[in-house]
Amino acid sequence: MSAAAQSVGSAPRARSERWAPALAGALALVLLAAAAEIVLDGAAGHSALIPKSPVIAGWLNGVGERLGFRVFLIALLASVVAYAGLVALTRHTELGAISKRAAIVLIGALHVIVFAGPILLSTDVFSYIAYARMGVEHGLNPYLHGPASIVHDPVYDYVGQDWKHVATAYGPFYTLLSYPLGLLSVTAALWGMKLMALVASVGTLVLTWRCARQRELDPVWAILVVGANPLYVIYGLGGAHNDLIMLAAMMGAVSLTIGTTSRGREAGAAATIVAGALVKATVAALLPFMIVSRRRLAPIVGAVSMLLLGALIGYAAFGIHGIDVVSALNRDAAFVSTDSFAAEIAHLFGKPGVFPVDHDLLKVGLVLIVLHLLWRTWRGYDWIAASGWALLAISVTSTWLLAWYILWPLPLAVVTRERRLLIATLAVQGLFVIHQMTPLLAPVS
């Protein structure tokens, strides 16, 4: 190439190298400002978007105003647009839009902002605390009773109305993990839950980084896609959901399997998946894909060993109900949320809601998808991508869809070369956000 041609080609590149970091910086500021707006306004309390809670963010009170749907949805939309721009921009590493340090600072700042604020958008964390206090303070089995059995406990008033009579659906490992927090005051336990979610999120991101690097993918981009995701930050971390612990276990298992032929590590990976499933059962979806892909005894031995250990611990701590995962899953599978795609499709076809026959059809659809993915994995398809598809299919076919459920496939999607998985996951998240927009379009005074 001649010097003249080189200079013509390098000019646009030099220009893009100038504007790309500036644009990325502006988008990062929008993300931070939107998160701060939600947290500061949320700290003012008296909002339908902030669950009734002990005052844990009182020191932020007075800075913001009561969080209304309009402000929240505008902030959420701004976050989504900024996130989409940042993800698209950083996809092209040659633009140098964001450095490793800047990405870590952005994600760290988002985490600190949300950690410092009140619980956002969900009462689930109070159910976690209630189950812990039932076991520790009241000697009740949380697999047999709902929080309604401790009406005089200080946490009871904060538990969501729909969950007051519902026994825990989480695995025995999670319940035991939460028990030490049951010894503390509700406020201290709440901080403990927030800290657990924060540590789990950081763990998930570190493991995502490691997996991406091991697979020769851009780790900076990978952690940005996960750690700056508005649903991950606002709903997942903001609500201190235990899904983050499950995701950390999931990425731990994936990390153990990448680039190794060690039987010990493969057994450890399978055991980690089972341990994750004893926190929240969904992650068990990865196990068949790992086993079909590896076709070695080690993962089976690891999974069975951990299952036996978990069953033993669960049985010793909670009796037969502590290991009866199937009943809990069957019960929860019958729930219907207005945000589920099943409910939306039912409305599209003029039906008032989801009927039992629809549940059966969705289950059949899910089984067919999983069988297809297993067949593909058998033929050599990337088991991590197949697992991601399975988790996405579970959330899309579930009649009980919540924002943090569509986070499940995200860390897997960024550590595989299967681009369709990431596009599909982000598209589903986008549709979820669009579905929240009604109060913005038609506010009710």
Added chain:
Amino acid sequence: MSVEQASRPSAFGERLPEWLRAREVELPGLGTMRLVETMVLVVVGLLLAIATIDDVVLQTHVNHRLVADLSTWRSHTGHDYKNVGVEQDIYGHTTRDTVCGNTKPGPPKERTQICLQMTGPVVGGRREVHGGWYLPAKSDDLRTVRYGCFGAAIAEGRCPR
């Protein structure tokens, strides 16, 4: 389709017949499969997108009606109460909604209530009242406890007598 490296077979894996062993690369011949998968994904994505937007439009209409219903009840009764109960047809089969609230100031449902039945489009932020009835204090809107039906509610037999 991405092709990821699988681990080398172990001693156990080496004893397996060739067709059962773990694969380092995905078997060839899946070009059409990828196309079919992508088409299915696009179709499912379109269905989900249409269902989502349809639901948002439906909810938006319901909210518009709700605002108009509340405004209409307040202007008809002359009471600017906040706690007014609305029963809507949220699935859009009809536009008939019922709004009930106290006839005198007091906690929700603690006084005699007046219910108004509204139908038709929102015009100027209000809807047309076609009829209604009264309910005793501390009562839910059940047909057995309604009395004093007026307007179209009489012909429709909304009250027990």
